[in-house]
Amino acid sequence: MHKLVQNKVFLGILALLGTAVILLSFQPKNDKLFSIAKNLDIFASLVRELDSYYVDEIDPDDLVTVGINAMLAELDPYTEYIPEEESDDFRMMTTGEYGGVGALIGNRTGINMILMPYKGFPAQESGLRVADELLKVDGVDVVEKNTSEISELLKGPANTEVEVIVKRGEETLSFNLTRKKIVISNVPYHGMVDEETGYIKLTDFTTNASKDVGIALQDLKNAGAKKIILDVRDNPGGILNEAVDIVNLFIPKGREVVKTIGKLENVNAEYKTRFSPMDKDIPLVVMINERSASASEIVAGALQDYDRAVLVGRKSFGKGLVQSTIPLSYNSQVKLTTAKYYIPSGRCIQAIDYSTKDEDGIGSYVADSLRKEFKTKNGRTVFDGAGIEPDIEVDSRSFAxxxxxxxxxxxxxxxxxxxxxxxxxxxxxxxxxxxxxxxxxxxxxxxxxxxxxTTRVEKTIEDLEKYAEREKYFEDIKDELASLKISVSHxxxxxxxxxxxxxxxxxxxxxxxxxxxxxxxxxxxxxxxxxxxxxxxxxxxxxxxxxxxxxxxx
Structure with missing residues (x-):
């Protein structure tokens, strides 16, 4: 590792050690601060001795990061350490903004390729297509590189040039692209599904999500929509304020949408609608499923609690935990869980209790007997502790x-x-x-x-054979099993x-x-x-x- 980076790591450890020494000097042994200081001292000493005596060279930066990640893994899946080199990726995930060419890349059957150029951005406008095999980026051979490495090569400051060489069919093609600031839309599609019904697909809650939904809603109303379907299936959530403002499109100003309540007073907050709604009366359906999480659940749950929308689909993910990003030394950050959120009926929809884990470190689901009952504005019964349950459930599709x-x-x-x-x-x-x-x-x-x-029926027969052999029944039924296998063979x-x-x-x-x-x-x-x-x-x-x-x- 570069000497400068090593020095930064050791300076950080020394800073921790200095803090620990001060705390050790002034805190009584039964104080929690003493425990923190003691363990920081042990950790710093351990890294120092490993660097001095371990038989092979170690990378203190990597070693400390592994230690931090292992510690955070004991808490919940949403608390994570973000080192300086990953800050740009984190910003892109939360804001939807980055400098690049505007294309999703991936690996199919061992080949790095363009999986989706985003419409209106350099990759699509230059003529790159889905399934173009990536050969070189700015002269760097990328055939054997992983997709994260290729992504880094494609990204860069806006208005800079990048050359991409691809294989399309039997042709090798070269494209010169000018990078630009990429702002991915939260609403990749909206349109009329019949003469009176407008449909809005909301895939994220990054910056401008509420603006994107508002524009789509107005477009649909201008096109004659008298009913609206808002689809948040598979939407993992994002910025809390965007969720509040999307709810605000459909309910009046001054209504509570969500509360956050945590251990510290400064994380407790109440989020209310701030504007006049775009349409507080238009019939509304919100579509949810098991991959609708966080901000998606705030939108669906708040609209359900106010009896403003009918929810269709399947029970949502159940993420009622709020994360805050706190800066650390050397431009690193930690995103950690600081509160739980509660929607207007008073319920928290968090489904997993991470404070009690089994021997495998897996959190426990809230037992049905412990789920509490709440009421919507009209007096309908809803429950906490297991995500948002739809008003009308639709089974998931299974494919052959x-x-x-x-x-x-x-x-x-x-x-x-x-x-x-x-x-x-x-x-x-x-x-x-x-x-x-x-x-x-x-x-x-x-x-x-x-x-x-293997069809499901064939798999069931295979399992039956294994159980029959294990329990010594196979010889008695082998002829019947063989006949059954022939009859269901696909x-x-x-x-x-x-x-x-x-x-x-x-x-x-x-x-x-x-x-x-x-x-x-x-x-x-x-x-x-x-x-x-x-x-x-x-x-x-x-x-x-x-x-x-x-x-x-x-």
Whole structure:
């Protein structure tokens, strides 16, 4: 490690040691500060002795970071150390801003490639496409590099140049891009799903999330929307104030949205709506699922508590913990849990108690018997301790093993890439369909590809064989098992027919992404989304909508 960095690490340890010495001098032995000081002294001494005597050279920077991370892992998954070199990445995650070319990169089947150029940014505007294989960035061979290293090469100050060389099909192409400040939109798609219903897909809560939703809402109202669906499925959350301001689009000024309550008085706060709403009466459905977390749950939960929206989908993740970022020495930071949040009914939706862990270090879920009952504005019963529960539950979609195999082996991805090389354009995402002729071409293309799989029934029979052998019953039932295996043995050819519609939809989404990017994928999936269809159905049935938001269900 560079000597300057070593010196910084040791200076930091010495600073801790100095603090420890002072505290040791003035604190009684039963004081918590004495315990902190004692252990800091031990830690600093240990690192110093390791550096002096350990048989091999050590990297104090890495060693201390490992120690810090191990310590924080004892608390909860959201408390984390952010060293100086990771500060830019952290800022990008929380603000959605960075300097670069505007493309998601990844590795498919061992090949580094462009997975999604963001519309309107340098990568897309220069002509880079999904599935372009990355060969060089500014003269650096990136074929064997990991994606984080390639990402660092692509990033840089706005208005600087970067050369990207890719392989597309049999061609090798060079692109000269000018980096710019990249601000990723929180709303990659909004549009009308029928003549009266507008749809908004909210994927993040970074800076300007409420502005993005507000613009989308106004666009939809201008287009004639009389009902709104806000989709926060798979949204991991983000900035708390953005969640408050999104709720404010639909409820009046001065209403409490969330409280944060922690150990210290200075982290306790009450967040209220600050503006007049954009529309406090328009019928509203919020779509949630098991990956809707944090700020998503504040939005969904607050609107549910005020009986302002019907929630459709599945129970949310259950993250009711608030993190604050605190600066440390040498431009490092710690993001740590400082409070829990409570939505208007008074409930906290945190699902896991990290203060009590099992022998494997896993937190415990709140027992159903310990969950408390709360009331919404209209008197509907809601509960704490397990995420936000939807008013109308929709089972998650399951996909056939053949579809799963075709997707995970990147066969649908690769076919879409080859298709896009032969076709300059396709119709609008909601009009494009995979025809029987195109599907036939895909089936023929699969002939020399490997995509075998085990069906759920076959897996069950395999498990049954193992249990029978273990419990000495196998010889008695082996003939029946063999006959059963033959009768349920899957045929790939038959599965391509049985699950044709499902595979067609996966093909459609992948092909559309080549021409219309992230927003196109969302648009293409709207007509085949069972949860969205349920949301539209509840908005269509005014009586059902009103009754769902009422405490009187009879």
């Amino acid at each position: 093993p053949i579809t799963y195999s075709l997707v995970t082996r990147s066969l649908i991805f690769n076919f879409a890439s080859e298709f896009s090389l032969k076709h300059d354009s396709i119709p609008d995402p909601r009009k494009f369909e995979v025809s029987d002729e195109l599907y036939g071409q895909f089936v023929e293309w699969l002939q020399d590809k490997e995509y075998d799989y 045929s790939k050819e038959q599965d391509l027919i049985t699950f044709k519609d499902e595979i067609k939809n996966a093909l459609k989404d992948e092909i559309v992404s080549r021409y219309y990017y992230q927003g196109g994928i969302i648009a293409a999936s709207l007509d085949d989304d069972p949860e969205l269809l349920q949301a539209m159905e509840i908005l269509e049935d005014t009586n059902h909508y009103d009754l769902t938001l009422s405490s009187k269900k009879d």
